[in-house]
Amino acid sequence: MTSDDHAIRAEDLRRSYRGGFEAVSGITFSVQYGEIFALLGTNGAGKTSTVELLEGLARPTGGRVRVLGRDPYRERALVRPRTGVMLQEGGFPSDLTVTETLRMWGGCTSGARPAGEALEMVGLASRARVRVKQLSGGERRRLDLALALLGRPDVLFLDEPSTGLDAEGRRDTWELVRSLRDCGTTVLLTTHYLEEAESLADRLAIMHAGRIVTSGTPAEVTASRPSRIRFRLPPGMPVARLPLQLRAAGSDRDRRVEIRAHDLQEALTRLLRWAQQENVRLEGLDARSASLEEAFLEIAQSQAPTGATPAGPTAETAGV
Structure with missing residues (x-):
């Protein structure tokens, strides 16, 4: 052997x-x-x-x-x-x-x-x-x-x-x-x-x-992918009122907000302190680290040529 x-x-x-x-x-x-x-x-x-x-x-x-x-x-x-x-x-x-x-x-x-x-x-x-x-x-x-x-x-x-x-x-x-x-x-x-x-x-x-x-x-x-925090702001509270350090993306129309952060604990702590100071209730608060699915999809999207059709056999036609 x-x-x-x-x-x-x-x-x-x-x-x-x-x-x-x-x-x-x-x-x-x-x-x-x-x-x-x-x-x-x-x-x-x-x-x-x-x-x-x-x-x-x-x-x-x-x-x-x-x-x-x-x-x-x-x-x-x-x-x-x-x-x-x-x-x-x-x-x-x-x-x-x-x-x-x-x-x-x-x-x-x-x-x-x-x-x-x-x-x-x-x-x-x-x-x-x-x-x-x-x-x-x-x-x-x-x-x-x-x-x-x-x-x-x-x-x-x-x-x-x-x-x-x-x-x-x-x-x-x-x-x-x-x-x-x-x-x-x-x-x-x-x-x-x-x-x-x-x-x-x-x-x-x-x-x-x-x-x-x-x-x-x-x-x-x-680990290299950012964590995610999602919630909805109360009516009348614009997304622009959130702390600048949180780099939030959202819409004032549906009040949904998503924050991406590499340090989940720090970002969540900053968000909750702001909410307490402003007396704001964050509806549907959901915080989680990046998943393997998110990392996989990011790789798939970043590697795909824009507007291109893959050349050669695919998994379905060539069994690869």
Whole structure:
């Protein structure tokens, strides 16, 4: 067994398609052992193309990738038994029961855990004898996850794991992923639910147009974005009366005000002191730090050319 200080490492990774379209344009990142890492991106950013390289499903056009210290494409026979993959769509035989599906997959998996254990982990034990075609969309996603966990993977790839799940199912899945991480499993996650990434990820990277635009912990990624304070002023109180230091934006017509500030505590303290001195009640007062969603949208908008239509394949047409 080779050694590496990271479970996943990509260096100047590139992937091009016929016609010269480069979906992945020289990205570098690493994932530590026992870490949940979220790979996020705008449509067509290159997430799927990147994950396929990490899973060993394709050869990089350029650069280097290592999973568990090995090349996942050239040494696939050594890497694949130690990884679990949850795809966006499992494609199960519809007439098999849930248990039969797990047993069939387990027959192709080294050291597979018992089917019943996997079903308990994902909350499908009560559906063991139900045919796959009778499962709801959310239940099929749970079955996808159960199959990915059969081999007790050291590295787990999760592609949109909570799509189709209700709120309770999503929270249960999050708890399971955290428990796997706590037991030493390395998880690489792609998701369109930014709340999911913010809640689960120890670190993350955001891709756009084949490149990594920003990376770090969720707190680090959002730290450079301003916090937000929203409220409504009482009738007859113009926005111009607010302290100049707060740099407020609003309308006297609907009385709604929004303040952006990098120091939320200082701005909120100044606002409340002003309101007390002026005997003003701030209706619907809402103060919060920047969210990952706001950071993501800011990146997407700032990177998009004004009035331009993206050239080349998109995520929907090229699977990138």
